[in-house]
Amino acid sequence: MQAKPLHPKFGVAITGVDLARVDEGVFGKIRSLFEAHSALLFRNQDIDDAAHVRLARHFGPIEDRSAENLTGGDDFKVPQVSNVREDGGTTGEMDLHTLNLQANMLWHADSTFLPTPALTNILIGRVVTETGGATELASSRAGWAEMDPALKSQLESAALWHRYSHSRARISPELAELPMFNKWPDQLWRAVWRNPVNGAEALYIASHAYAVEGLDADTGAHLIDAALAAVTQPQFVYSHQWRPGDVLIWDQRAVLHRGTPWNYKKPRK
Numbered sequence: 001m002q003a004k005p006l007h008p009k010f011g012v013a014i015t016g017v018d019l020a021r022v023d024e025g026v027f028g029k030i031r032s033l034f035e036a037h038s039a040l041l042f043r044n045q046d047i048d049d050a051a052h053v054r055l056a057r058h059f060g061p062i063e064d065r066s067a068e069n070l071t072g073g074d075d076f077k078v079p080q081v082s083n084v085r086e087d088g089g090t091t092g093e094m095d096l097h098t099l100n101l102q103a104n105m106l107w108h109a110d111s112t113f114l115p116t117p118a119l120t121n122i123l124i125g126r127v128v129t130e131t132g133g134a135t136e137l138a139s140s141r142a143g144w145a146e147m148d149p150a151l152k153s154q155l156e157s158a159a160l161w162h163r164y165s166h167s168r169a170r171i172s173p174e175l176a177e178l179p180m181f182n183k184w185p186d187q188l189w190r191a192v193w194r195n196p197v198n199g200a201e202a203l204y205i206a207s208h209a210y211a212v213e214g215l216d217a218d219t220g221a222h223l224i225d226a227a228l229a230a231v232t233q234p235q236f237v238y239s240h241q242w243r244p245g246d247v248l249i250w251d252q253r254a255v256l257h258r259g260t261p262w263n264y265k266k267p268r269k
Contacts, residue, residue, distance in 0.1 A: 001014060001015070001016040001017050001026070001029055002014070002015050002016050003033055003037075006037075006039060006041055006238055007039075007139075007238040009139055009142040009235070009236060010037055010038045010039055010137075010139040010141065010142055010236075010238070010254075010255070011037055011038065011039035011040070011041065011137065011139075011238055011250075012033055012037045012039075012040060012041070013040075013041040013042075013043070014030070014033065014040055014041065014042055015042075015043075017030070017042060018045070018046075019042055019045050019047050019051065019055055019247055020045070020046060020047045020048070020051040020055075021051075022054075022055055022058065024058075027058045030058075030249075031058075031059075034120070034249065034251060035195060035197040035198060035251070036198065038139060038141060038250060038251045038254040038255050039137050039139075039238065039248070039249070039250040039251070039255055040248070040249045040250070041240070041246065041247070041248055042246070042247040042249075043243065043245065043246055043247075044245050045124070045245050045246070045247045046245065047124060047245075047247065049077075049078045052078055052122065052124060053076065053078065055122060056120075056122055059119055059120050060119060062076055063111060063114070063116075063118055064076050065114075065180075065183075080269055081101070081104070081123070081259075081269070082126075082127075082267070082268060082269035083097070083098060083101060083264055083267065083268055084127070084267045084268075084269055090264060090265055090266070090267055091264070092264070096172070096174065096175055096178070098264055099171050099172045099175050100168065100171075100175060101259065102171050102261075103167050103168050103170070103171045103175065103207075104258065104259045105258050105259045105260060105261065106167055106170060106171075106207035106258060107138060107206070107207055107228055107232050107256045107257070107258050108167060108206040108207040108208060108256060108257065108258065109140075109204065109205070109206045109252045109253075109255070109256055109257075110252050111252070112162040112187065112189060112204070112206045112208050112209070113162045113163055113164040113184055113186070113187055113208045114184055114187065115184065115187065117187075117189070117252065118252045119251070119252060119253070120249055120250065120251060120252060121248075121249070121250060121252065121257070122247065122248075122249050123135065123247070123248045123249075124245075124246070124247050125242040125243060125244050125245060125246040125247075126244065126269040127244070127267050127268055127269040128242040128243060128244055128246075128268065129242075129262045129263070129266050129267075129268050130266075131262065131263070132260060132261055132262030132263065133242065133259070133260060133261075133262035133266075133268050134239045134240055134241050134242070134259075134260045135239075135240045135242070135248065135257060135258075135259055135260070136237055136238065136239045136240070136257065136258050136259075136260060137237065137238045137240070137248075137250055137255050137256070137257050138231055138232040138236050138237045138238075138255065138256040138257070139202075139231070139236045139238075139254065139255055140202045140203040140204070140205065140231045140236075140254055140255060140256055141195075141200055141201070141202035141254040141255075142231075142236050143203060143230055143231025143232070143233065143236045144192065144201055144202050144203045144231060145201075146236075147203075147230050147231070148230065151226055151227065151230060154223055155191045155192060155203065155223070155227055156191075156192060158190070158191040158192075158212055158213070158223070159188050159189065159190050159191060159212070159213040159214075160188070160189060160190075160191050160204075160205060160209040160211070160212055160213070160224065161186050161187070161188050161209065161210055161211040161212075161213065162186065162187045162188075162189060162206060162208040162209050162210070163186045163187075163208060163210055164181045164182070164183075164184065164208055165177075165181040165182050166207075166208055166209075166210040167206070167207040167208045168181050170207065188213060189204055190204065191203060191204060191205065191212075191227070192204065193253050193254075195253065195254065200254070202253060202254035203227060203231050204253060205224065205227055205228055205231070205256070206256070207228075209224050210224075211224075212224065228256075231256065232256060239260075
């Protein structure tokens, strides 16, 4: 196993690992790199859905937002981030499914609106586009470490309210009204999280954040916008141009992410 820097401030590209055959010993090394560097890239991986789930379970329980729809004997299905329809075509640019993909183009951490938010995301390139469609990662650990002290002082003891439909409403009011974006009560999380392994702090924020506990709506919204802008400055961002077989794994506690646009007539999965 070898690791080389992915970005000057965070992340490593790892070679010499077959993610379809990870045992506890290999995973221990992967997890150590995950805690230290926040983002991991593995290229040229041949990993099917079953191996994907096995790898994910090394990190902990699998999040399933549709668990209530499972019936006896049903297995967890790996969700797809894709504009490909079941008939092989692609969703239209103003289709609600495509609008939901566009909502993922806002800076966010996954599942901050859930009672148990996500630790990590394991994203695999299946069908990629020649242009556009990048996934960008922003280190909220590096951004927090270098944040202007005046802004930092306002966030150190702050707590933020998160709501799934809030991020969707920024794209489409109709999208935000769908039941799937209104299944959970609002969640309150502290704005700064400390890594339990190495003590590194990071700003915990997302496009789902809509209010700051104890502040009026306008003041809170301004603080959230300023905080997001601070940790997503270009010097803290890695933009990943996908190849088939790429696997990106990142720490939701210390990294924000977003998709970037592409020609929606082109398939992407």
